[in-house]
Amino acid sequence: MGEDPIYSPFFGVMGATSAMVFSAMGAAYGTAKSGTGIAAMAVMRPEAIMKSMLPVIMAGIIAIYGVVVAVLIAGELTATGYTLFKGFVHLGAGLSVGLSGLAAGYAVGAVGDAGVRGTAQQPRLFVGMVLILIFAEVLGLYGLIVAIYLYAKK
Amino acid sequence: GASVRAPRITTKNLISIIFCEAVAIYGIITAIVFSAKLTNGENIREFTTSHYFTGYSLFWAGLTVGLSNVACGVAVGIAGSSTALSDAHDGTLFVRVLITEIFGSVIGMFGLIVGLIISGSVDDFS
Numbered sequence: 001m002g003e004d005p006i007y008s009p010f011f012g013v014m015g016a017t018s019a020m021v022f023s024a025m026g027a028a029y030g031t032a033k034s035g036t037g038i039a040a041m042a043v044m045r046p047e048a049i050m051k052s053m054l055p056v057i058m059a060g061i062i063a064i065y066g067v068v069v070a071v072l073i074a075g076e077l078t079a080t081g082y083t084l085f086k087g088f089v090h091l092g093a094g095l096s097v098g099l100s101g102l103a104a105g106y107a108v109g110a111v112g113d114a115g116v117r118g119t120a121q122q123p124r125l126f127v128g129m130v131l132i133l134i135f136a137e138v139l140g141l142y143g144l145i146v147a148i149y150l151y152a153k154k
Numbered sequence: 155g156a157s158v159r160a161p162r163i164t165t166k167n168l169i170s171i172i173f174c175e176a177v178a179i180y181g182i183i184t185a186i187v188f189s190a191k192l193t194n195g196e197n198i199r200e201f202t203t204s205h206y207f208t209g210y211s212l213f214w215a216g217l218t219v220g221l222s223n224v225a226c227g228v229a230v231g232i233a234g235s236s237t238a239l240s241d242a243h244d245g246t247l248f249v250r251v252l253i254t255e256i257f258g259s260v261i262g263m264f265g266l267i268v269g270l271i272i273s274g275s276v277d278d279f280s
Contacts, residue, residue, distance in 0.1 A: 004203075006203050006206045007206070007210075009206070009207045009210045009211070010206075010210045010214075013210050013211050013213075013214035013215070013272060014214055016214065016218070016268065016272055017214040017215070017217050017218040017221075017272075020218050020222055020264065020265055020268040020269075021217070021218055021221040021222050021225070021265070024221070024222035024225045024226065024261045024262075024264065024265055025221075025222075025225040027225075027229075027261050028225035028226055028228055028229035028258065028261055029225075029229070031229045031233060031254060031257050031258040031261070032228065032229040032231075032232035032233055032258065033232075034254070035229075035232065035233035035236055035237075035251075035254035035255070035258070036232060036233070036235075036236040038236075038251060038254055039233075039236030039237055039239060039240040039247075039251045039254070040236065040239075040240070042240050042244075042247045042250065042251055043240055043243040043244055043247065046244065046246065046247055046250070049247070049250045049251065050250065053253060053254070056253070056254050056257045057257070059257070060257050060260060060261075063260070063261050063264050064264070066264070067264045067267065067268060070218070070268040070271075070272075071267075071268060071271055074268065074271045074272045075271075077207075077211065077272070077275075078207075079202075079203050079204040079206075079207035079208075079276075079277075080203050080204070082207075
């Protein structure tokens with residue numbers, strides 16, 4: 001009667017997968033969308049390229065959030081002694097960081113694309129773009145905070 | 155398309171194709187590493203938790219690598235297309251706009267790392 005269900009690692013590993021996959025999707029959208037913006041404005045103002053890499057870096061950070069949670073979950077996976085509670089908690093943690101990373105990546109992509117194209121024409125827009133990007137990035141951070149809090153539950 | 159007007163960009167922009175190829179190579183690496191754990195299980199009388207755990211781990215680790223590389227491939231493709239277009243306009247821009255593609259391909263590598271970590275410590279079916 002004290003045996004853990006045999007299917008509890010299924011949910012745990014699903015949590016690690018969803019952490020990585022969904023934040024990768026968000027980061028990919030952010031990178032691609034702001035990358036096209038950077039390439040488009042680079043023909044007009046090549047000196048602003050390096051400054052405009054900021055949305056791409058922030059999209060990469062969202063992927064890193066996913067990697068961190070996925071590696072944390074994977075470190076706790078065992079064949080035996082893995083309770084169903086742990087499995088569900090890890091699934092929740094992975095979904096939390098993954099889906100909010102997906103949302104954050106979408107926001108970073110949209111803001112980054114419009115922001116770098118506008119910064120090429122109006123340099124004073126850069127500070128405003130950075131502020132909005134921070135608000136977009138922080139969505140992924142909230143997901144990471146909740147994921148770590150869930151992960152640490154006994 | 156851009157090389158119709160500026161044929162000089164063709165050779166340099168093959169790098170974008172190679173970045174996409176790397177995504178496929180991550181898939182092959184994962185398939186080969188996992189297939190080493192797939193031993194013959196016909197002599198097993200009763201499946202233990204260890205067998206189930208191996209099955210679940212390999213399943214989800216494979217999905218991790220596969221789906222994050224799908225996202226990575228799409229990102230690298232879109233970024234590569236914009237790199238080619240800006241290169242066709244001005245050849246000096248190529249290296250700087252290529253940095254966006256490098257960030258994109260890093261996503262696929264993260265997926266590979268996580269997939270290998272998930273499946274790293276599982277025992278094979280014996």
